Ligand code: ATP
């Protein structure tokens with residue numbers, strides 16, 4: 156292997172960044188310009204040219220999937236093993252640090268990571284125990300408050316007990332929450348980061364050790380780091396000037412979760428010796444796509460200013476499709492994908508990107524009906540499903556009795572007659588005496604505080620958990636999982652559930668056993684942890700990717716947020732509607748609107764060859780009918796890059812329901828009837844075909860002689876009878 160394989164596949168600006176002397180570096184560049192490629196080659200450069208051992212390299216990526224890919228690419232470039240390189244997400248790396256130094260981090264050796272669902276449960280329980288009115292302090296808001304503080308590095312004890320009552324109450328809950336987590340050895344996602352920061356900050360020896368170990372630190376997607384993540388990077392690198400970051404201010408899309416674009420400015424201040432490299436050539440997309448992205452994002456202000464160009468030709472125009480409703484939209488998209496496959500395209504080169512997870516269902520149904528394999532990323536991910544979480548809770552509890560979140564989850568699943576009163580008493584006792592729920596139940600039983608029925612039910616539960624622990628000692632991971640799933644009574648419970656749902660749940664539990672069998676303990680890279688604990692952590696941290704083992708060629712479905720960093724030949728951005736994208740909350744908030752626009756920029760720039768934008772004229776979402784206007788972002792795309800696709804006549808559309816049929820528009824308004832001739836000021840003469848909706852939402856479908864069939868909102872359409 157010679158140097159040229161590292162340098163040859165790069166342009167001049169990329170080479171400059173890859174081969175720069177060791178110093179702080181900021182590669183600031185738009186989408187598809189090769190930032191991630193630069194990062195990979197920079198790491199290879201250090202190993203090959205600077206003879207750095209992989210263990211001296213730290214790299215932070217945005218997802219675990221990206222981390223695995225990056226490791227693979229470095230290994231392929233150099234033909235070596237990069238196992239000893241620390242590479243992962245901020246959360247993954249923080250977790251690894253905390254495991255290795257649990258004591259210094261003031262955590263029990265067997266601390267458990269909980270996901271946001273578990274966190275919410277605990278918050279709810281606390282509000283109840285503290286008698287806090289959850290209509291004034293909604294659990295989700297409290298959860299958000301706690302996480303927001305942690306992301307800024309603020310502990311409850313740092314906060315002044317001043318301010319209004321609302322604030323003081325929040326603070327009190329935050330405090331109680333911290334106590335409870337400490338007591339039960341639970342660590343939420345934000346806590347991972349905060350504690351990893353405190354660990355290094357407060358332990359000079361440890362910090363020194365890691366500062367020497369990580370001689371080069373690399374960060375992808377730097378624009379989406381939050382305060383505490385950046386503070387952690389600074390601890391490791393400041394003064395050494397060995398921080399290499401790549402990012403794009405136009406792709407900052409996690410502001411709502413505490414990410415700070417300002418970190419880019421802060422970097423320039425904190426690392427005065429840094430160099431900036433800008434990349435301007437885009438290698439990903441064809442001309443029309445790139446032009447659309449450039450023009451759209453120019454509507455944002457306070458940009459760092461970048462223009463991208465491409466050598467690729469203009470390529471296909473971007474297609475715009477106005478669907479009748481969300482089913483029609485799904486029908487259209489899936490037809491286009493089927494055509495793509497028929498023409499020899501790979502399914503995995505096609506992606507459907509949406510703003511909100513709730514949109515995926517229509518596409519899934521259509522893909523299923525047509526027998527097209529697909530995979531949904533994110534959403535209700537495997538490890539987040541109720542039955543899986545219940546099984547995991549049994550597993551956790553069997554090995555960590557003080558895990559309150561798990562205790563709460565399964566103490567009465569399946570129901571075993573432990574009443575609400577018993578549980579409330581238990582929670583109260585736990586809170587008063589600073590005990591875990593497990594300890595509180597033991598005490599209640601020992602002191603005979605319960606009526607006989609409740610007492611025997613609780614005893615049964617405690618016995619079961621103890622037995623699970625004893626029976627699985629020495630078993631392989633998948634045998635342990637299998638045993639716990641069966642003995643816990645979950646399988647039986649779901650078998651009794653109605654039809655498909657129960658069946659799917661049972662299948663999922665079987666899949667969990669399978670996942671345990673396939674679980675690659677070695678790749679998790681952790682010396683100090685049992686296989687079961689590694690598996691449980693994996694489940695909490697990486698909810699989505701367990702099905703990644705399946706190598707089938709699948710259509711890719713995901714939110715725009717999770718598409719960051721990826722690329723696909725064929726991309727559909729669906730639901731381009733006001734109120735959905737941009738989201739409702741963003742429409743009256745200029746800051747959020749700009750973030751939505753960046754998200755749109757991210758979406759457009761995922762496409763390599765073909766991009767479809769779709770919106771529906773009517774959409775049922777969260778149980779309500781909406782008639783949204785097309786997204787403003789569609790208007791911000793230059794018309795010369797767009798081509799409109801006409802509504803297809805062969806799509807079966809829902810005819811107005813029999814009710815609507817009877818009370819047709821003509822009868823309701825007394826103005827029009829089916830078959831009646833009307834005139835529209837723009838479309839000319841036509842005939843009323845059908846109507847639907849009521850009041851403001853009343854719509855009428857008209858066959859215009861010259862303009863074809865159209866649906867019009869009666870409230871806006873200027874129609875005259877002829
Ligand atoms: P994003 O901002 O979306 O994360 P990025 O800047 O990280 O994009 P990459 O994903 O690294 O961009 O690169 C985009 C595509 O261009 C990839 O397919 C990559 O292999 C290709 N590419 C990058 N640089 C070059 C180059 N010099 N020659 C040929 N192809 C390149």
Ligand code: MG
Pocket residue numbers: 190191192375720
């Ligand atoms: Mg990238």
